[in-house]
Amino acid sequence: TRCCGPPGAAPAMNCRAEVLEVSVEGRQVEEAMLAVLHTILLHRSTGKFHYKKEGTYSIGTVGTQDVDCDFIDFAYVRVSSEELDRALRKAVGEFKDALRGSGSDGMGQISLEFYQKKKSRWPFSDECIPWELWTIKVNVVNLANEQERQICREKVGEKLCEKIINIVEVMNRHEYLPKMPTQSEVDNVFDTSLKDVQPYLYKISYQITDSLGTSVTTTMRRLIKDTLAL
Amino acid sequence: AMDTDLSSQDRKDLDKFIKFFALKTVQVIVQARLGEKICTRSSSSPTGSDWFNLAIKDIPEVTHEAKKALAGQLPAVGRSMCVEISLKTSEGDSMELEIWCLEMNEKCDKEIKVSYTVYNRLSLLLKSLLAITRVTPAYRLSRKQGHEYVILYRIYFGEVQLSGLGEGFQTVRVGTVGTPVGTITLSCAYRINLAFMSTRQFERTPPIMGIIIDHFVDRPFPSSSPMHPCNYRAGEDNGAVYPSVEDSQEVCTTSFSTSPPSQCVFTVTKAHFQTPPPVVTDTLKVPVMGLAFSHQLSSSRLSYQPAALGVGSADMGYPVLFAGGLNAAHPHQLIGPGKEGGVPPIPSQPAHGTQADQERMCTPLDGVHYSAATPSSSEDTETVSNSSEGKCGSPHDLLETIFVRKVGAFVNKPINQVTMANLDIPFAMFAPKNVELEDNDPMVNPPDSPETESPLQGSLHSEGSSGSSTGNTHDDFVMIDFKPAFSKDDILPMDLGTFYREFQNPPQLSSLSIDIGAQSMAEDLDSLPEKLAVHEKNVKEFDAFVETLQ
Numbered sequence: 001t002r003c004c005g006p007p008g009a010a011p012a013m014n015c016r017a018e019v020l021e022v023s024v025e026g027r028q029v030e031e032a033m034l035a036v037l038h039t040i041l042l043h044r045s046t047g048k049f050h051y052k053k054e055g056t057y058s059i060g061t062v063g064t065q066d067v068d069c070d071f072i073d074f075a076y077v078r079v080s081s082e083e084l085d086r087a088l089r090k091a092v093g094e095f096k097d098a099l100r101g102s103g104s105d106g107m108g109q110i111s112l113e114f115y116q117k118k119k120s121r122w123p124f125s126d127e128c129i130p131w132e133l134w135t136i137k138v139n140v141v142n143l144a145n146e147q148e149r150q151i152c153r154e155k156v157g158e159k160l161c162e163k164i165i166n167i168v169e170v171m172n173r174h175e176y177l178p179k180m181p182t183q184s185e186v187d188n189v190f191d192t193s194l195k196d197v198q199p200y201l202y203k204i205s206y207q208i209t210d211s212l213g214t215s216v217t218t219t220m221r222r223l224i225k226d227t228l229a230l
Numbered sequence: 231a232m233d234t235d236l237s238s239q240d241r242k243d244l245d246k247f248i249k250f251f252a253l254k255t256v257q258v259i260v261q262a263r264l265g266e267k268i269c270t271r272s273s274s275s276p277t278g279s280d281w282f283n284l285a286i287k288d289i290p291e292v293t294h295e296a297k298k299a300l301a302g303q304l305p306a307v308g309r310s311m312c313v314e315i316s317l318k319t320s321e322g323d324s325m326e327l328e329i330w331c332l333e334m335n336e337k338c339d340k341e342i343k344v345s346y347t348v349y350n351r352l353s354l355l356l357k358s359l360l361a362i363t364r365v366t367p368a369y370r371l372s373r374k375q376g377h378e379y380v381i382l383y384r385i386y387f388g389e390v391q392l393s394g395l396g397e398g399f400q401t402v403r404v405g406t407v408g409t410p411v412g413t414i415t416l417s418c419a420y421r422i423n424l425a426f427m428s429t430r431q432f433e434r435t436p437p438i439m440g441i442i443i444d445h446f447v448d449r450p451f452p453s454s455s456p457m458h459p460c461n462y463r464a465g466e467d468n469g470a471v472y473p474s475v476e477d478s479q480e481v482c483t484t485s486f487s488t489s490p491p492s493q494c495v496f497t498v499t500k501a502h503f504q505t506p507p508p509v510v511t512d513t514l515k516v517p518v519m520g521l522a523f524s525h526q527l528s529s530s531r532l533s534y535q536p537a538a539l540g541v542g543s544a545d546m547g548y549p550v551l552f553a554g555g556l557n558a559a560h561p562h563q564l565i566g567p568g569k570e571g572g573v574p575p576i577p578s579q580p581a582h583g584t585q586a587d588q589e590r591m592c593t594p595l596d597g598v599h600y601s602a603a604t605p606s607s608s609e610d611t612e613t614v615s616n617s618s619e620g621k622c623g624s625p626h627d628l629l630e631t632i633f634v635r636k637v638g639a640f641v642n643k644p645i646n647q648v649t650m651a652n653l654d655i656p657f658a659m660f661a662p663k664n665v666e667l668e669d670n671d672p673m674v675n676p677p678d679s680p681e682t683e684s685p686l687q688g689s690l691h692s693e694g695s696s697g698s699s700t701g702n703t704h705d706d707f708v709m710i711d712f713k714p715a716f717s718k719d720d721i722l723p724m725d726l727g728t729f730y731r732e733f734q735n736p737p738q739l740s741s742l743s744i745d746i747g748a749q750s751m752a753e754d755l756d757s758l759p760e761k762l763a764v765h766e767k768n769v770k771e772f773d774a775f776v777e778t779l780q
Binding site for chain 1: 267268269270271272273274275276277280283284285346351354355357358360361362364365366369370373402403404405406407
């Protein structure tokens, strides 16, 4: 179902926003984005609800699995749901293509927004009220040789470890979460279209930013060179 | 007092949640250090035995150890449950890597609803634990275990002991959950790196004797609980069958209600579960730890480049342990709801439903409580074990089969190789790679060609001929490590990889060298005038000689 509101609109007042930044090599973009998005969705997905009489419901079981990255010295845990994985891969793939094709310095951001739907009376369309917005800023660097790439593998792996810790910190704050809905309201809070898990309603969007100059790329390259010099 | 605010039912529920949370915490941590990728399947229908709505398998041995450590108690103020992860090398040295602490502090949240909010937050905390266990340094170490070291776990209950982690250890907080009786906190203190190794001087000579090793071997506190390898062993004691967790255990509740909290009914059924004894089929016996490793060290392949952690190749995709065509050791069944035994009838409150309906319409939802806990319709809980998706492979295989790297019995150690792992120093294989090794290697940097003095030689000498091949031409491709497949050979004292590297850059044949050719020609040319002068001097003799012949 389409959601309303212009993309990239400012989040509502009570929507918390988190920003993460990563610098990666081109071939690492997909895995890095998937690692972050999957980690967030692991915390924002429940088992499938099964409503019974008397207003009770039971919750299905969420399985998890380890994923090893090929281009980064890193591993992460994701929800065992092929549908969810496919949806994320599709979004990340589009983002990666856009980054590559932009001809810019390779800077962009991908956003994961969790929202609730609020039904409005006709003729007004339903409102989408975001309650949590994650923005991942990406800077793609180009490396000159295999040695630099090897170092980048490790560095990006370490950085992603930090990001996971950051994400968990945010999750642990136990701030606003939508109330558990009744059966009639469940589609306003959760994405019930998947067959095995039930994430909160979410949407992914991305932006490719115009090059702000090469300063950031140069800094990253300098960081790697400094590391090599040691 | 606190307890009067909390209903006895809530208190019982809370205690149960904390107990099973502690057990699941231990499972997640130990399973994350097994050295393999974990995979469990989602199930849209609740099984009644998946605590916190997460598919976390229970390794019976681990639950047994956890229960032993807890001894019927729950984490409380001053009484923390700790899971210690340590590393033990093949020489027998051990070192603590991490301490995972499940603690309780005094900060209470009286308002929080036990059966809903606390339960769901505990579920969230377990997810955080799944994520965090993959980002501490010990995870990558554990993925490479098996050959030179193993990862062990130890569970203890009481005061947290962090002194074994060395100086400068770091802490990461996994999360907290407030409850009416205190706040549960889960955190991990971990050794940052093997930094102390870099202060030692490693040489390429025979081992330094008398190194102080008490840092590694002596345990600061005599541990009452023994250490266990994270790799699940089966078949070793055929008699010791650990009761599976679900034995005589209450089913976890999976029903929630959207009704307001006034009517809260929570019943637990004690179902009789079928526990088939684990069937051991086709297992490889794992030899006793100490013996296994000394055997492996003497007959194992040592790679040409010492595997230094944190430097160079980290091959995440290839765990050290191979499966090598093993069959499932244990069909580890998750127990489903029993079909017999007392299932007490759910106290019926006919007004409950309608009242809830009414209240739903008038007032905003207030929270949820359990209204009934019934074992779900007998869904086959085997779904968690078997994956039809192919991605998981066979999940129960991952946890229950033994992985042993079989090494050829007659494989010899290469004679002239000195790698760090040879040195008889604790944790020698973790030493930072000695970069000079390669610089001194004549195969990589061949000696310069010999100098020549002839002036003619300068013009005839072509640059960059003999013996000039170095790694420079391959600047953008650095061979980090070379492990050719099927390269072990019983006959050769070195493996194919080593052979390849040594003979990768052979010097050119001298006869083919244009240098030497040019040199001799130049010499010839130089000496010609001299020779001509000598012949001219003797021309009369030559002429006389010719005449005698006619």
